[in-house]
Amino acid sequence: MAARPLVAASSVPEEPGRLASGTGRERSCLTQGERERDVTATPPAQAPRGSAQGKPGNVVRACVIGGLCARVPDWPQGRTNYSKLCVPTERAAAVHHGWRGRGSMLYSQRSRPRHREVTGPQPHSVAVVAKFPSSRPRDFAILERRRHEEAREQILTFTKLNTTERVKNKWARVTDQKLLHNMVQREVYRTMEEYKMHLNERRERLSTLLEREEMAYIKEMEAMEETTLERQAKMRERVKSLREKREKERMDFIAEKRDQQFREQCEELRSLRSQIHLNEVCTERMAQIVLKEELNRQRKEEDTIFDQLWEQDRLAKEEQEEKKRQKRIELNQEIACLQKAASEAQKMQEKRLKEEESKLMAEEQRLIKLEEERNLKEKQQNKLQVKSMLEDSIRLKMKRLAREQQEELALDMKILEHVMQGYQDDTEEKRQRKMELRKEQQLYREYLAQQLEEEKRQEREMDKMIEAELEKSWAKKSEQMRKEKEARKRLMKDVMDTRRVQIQEKLERNAKLQEELAHDKELLESATEEHKQLETDRNARQMKVAQQYQRDLVSQVAYQQSQRQAEREEEQREFEAGLTAEKAYQNKLREILSRPYVGHENIHPLRRGRISSPKDWLPQ
Known part of the structure; x- marks a missing residue:
């Protein structure tokens, strides 16, 4: 302007x-x-002429x-x-x-x-x-914005560092696993190479030893080759040894036959041998009876000892089984308590995670609701500001129009009063004065009209200037409000984004914790199933061992009974064989006694007479 x-x-x-x-x-x-x-x-x-x-x-x-x-x-x-x-x-x-x-x-x-x-x-x-000057500095919004940006940068930096550390930890863990795997692979490869090397060395040693044995056998076969003279000498030696062996066998047979003939023909020898044999049989029978009694006593003692040992073993095994059963029950109760505690802890953890997730979701909904309420409040505030501005403008305009009308009305009333008062004074001088006053009033009215027109023009210009100034101020204020609103929106958006990121991270962490809890639950269930399977296998093994032990005991008892039965049968067979042999001996003795000379075709002719009349030489 x-x-x-x-x-x-x-x-x-x-x-x-x-x-x-x-x-x-x-x-x-x-x-x-x-x-x-x-x-x-x-x-x-710029003023108009005559104004x-x-x-x-x-x-x-x-x-x-x-x-x-x-x-x-x-x-x-x-x-x-x-x-x-x-x-x-x-x-x-x-x-x-x-x-x-x-x-x-x-x-x-x-x-x-x-x-x-x-x-x-x-x-x-x-x-x-x-x-009054504002308590806040002019760059308060900028400083606040910078502070929030610094906080956001710190949060982003912390998140980035956390992500980097997590990636580094994962890389280190994977690298350690790979290093361990490679080390195990190298150790296995080295062990296999050593095994193959030892196997090749052993094969080489065995092949060398086989070659040596083959050479030794070849040399021995070469050394064992015989000539014709050696073969003939060996044949002569063989014939000679066979002849001597056959002659020896014939002489032994002759001696045996002569001894048999002597035994068969010597009556005293037969009687003595019979007496000796009978004594031996009686002695052996008594020894057998004593031995049988001793064996029966020992067997009874062994049975008693075995029964006692078996009873002690049974009691000890029952006691051991009872202890094992009590220990197993206590272990199962402890494992059940641990499983129950773990299950309760897992349920509490799941419940806590669900509650935290519901709280996070509610907080997210609350933030969304607060953002919607803030947007609605901003809209309402904008509407109220526009409404108040319009109302103030209308009120000011109405006041201005009312004041102008009141001023014009007061001026008209004052002029009418002067005119009416002039008509009441009807003298010539006063009429002349009134005419002058009327002219002055006319001029004054013209002046007032011009002045009013000029004031209206000035008012219009002033209104235009004020409107321009108001528009500028409102544009500046709206621009400032827009900037502040955008700054608030950006700040709120940053805060909401940061909070959403935090909520999302918490939700992801809760989901990961739930996955870990589910994995731990699966591991616990698998460990429980494995423990039950191990208990079942152990019980089956113990039952199998007990059944095998029972079968062994039954087989031992059956074996001992069969041994005793076999011993009794053997004794019975020996006794019957002894009776049979004694009976055969008596029969043979009677037969020999009834026929003193058998096979007398080889007897000397001088003795044949005596054999024909035995009453001459037999004892009376």
Whole structure:
């Protein structure tokens, strides 16, 4: 907006202070020491010809009294009482002098909302109370934004470091596993190579030993080759040894036959041998009876000892089985308690994770709801601001129109009173005066019309300027609000994104914990099943061992019984064989006694006579 030249006010006594630029509608923040300011009027070049502003002595003033800016309209010179126009109102004076206390204020004034705009003593005179400086610095939003960005950067840096550390740990774990696997593979390969090397060495040794044995056998076969003379000598030696062996066998047979003949023919020898044999049989029988009794006694003692040992073994095994059963029951109870505790802990962990997940979901829903409420509140605040701005504008316009109508009505009433009073005084002089007054009134009306038209034009220009200023201020304010809103939105978005990331990480961590708990549960179930399977296998093995032991005991008892039965049968067979042999011996003895000489074809002829008459040589 271009600066306008200053117009001096010669007909009005100047107040202490100085004039300031701006019209009565301009809004300015004034200090307590400033009393009056110059008013910038329209330049003469821009004013229309014949207007009130183009005449000397017609000025527009703005009285600044106690922080209030009051607009003074342009009246003709000599017809304006500026002392009345520049007198501040009671409210302005009270604001200026500071005696507007709590006790002197009316109830309606105390209860109405306070605002910065204060109206002056004349129409279109408005002042704005200075604002207190803000406690926050101008770059508060920037600093807050930077602080949130730094916090977000720290969170992102921490998350990135955590992810990097997790990746490093995973890489280290996988590398350790690979190193262990490769080390085991190398050890297995080295062991297999050593085994193959030892196997090859053994094969080489065995092949060398086989070659040596083959060479030794070949040399031995070469050394065992016989000549014809050696073969003939060996044959002669063989024939000679066979002849000697056959002669020896014949002589032995002859000696045996002669001895048999002597035994068969010697009566005394037979009687002595019979007596000796009978004595031996009786002695052996008594020894057999004693031995049988001793064996029976030993067998009974062994049976008793075995029964005692078996009973002790049975009691010891029963006691051991009872201890094992009690130990197994205690172990099963302990394992069941551990499994129950683990299951309860797992259930509590799952419940805690579900509750935490539900809390996180509720918090996420709450954040979404808060964001929606914040957006709705911002929309409502924007609507209320626009509505209040429109209402204030309409209210100010209605007040201005009402004041203008009241002023025009008061002016018309005053003119009508003067006219009516003039018609009542019907003298010639007064009529002449009235005519002059009427002309003056006509001129004054024309002047008022022109002044009103000029004021309307100025009002329109002022409205345009104010609207432009308001638009600029509103544009600036809206831009600032938009920036603040965008900053708040970005900050809220960052906070919401960070919170969502945290919630998502917590949900992922909870899901991972649930997976680990499920895996631990599967491991626990598999360990339980494996323990049950091991218990079943152990019981089956113990049952199998017990059954085998029972079968061994039964087989041992059966074997001992079969041995005893075989011994009894053997004894019975020996006894029957002895009886049979004794009976055969007696029969043979009787037969020999009945036939003393058998096979007497080889007897000497001199003895045949005696054999034919045995009564001569047999004892009487």
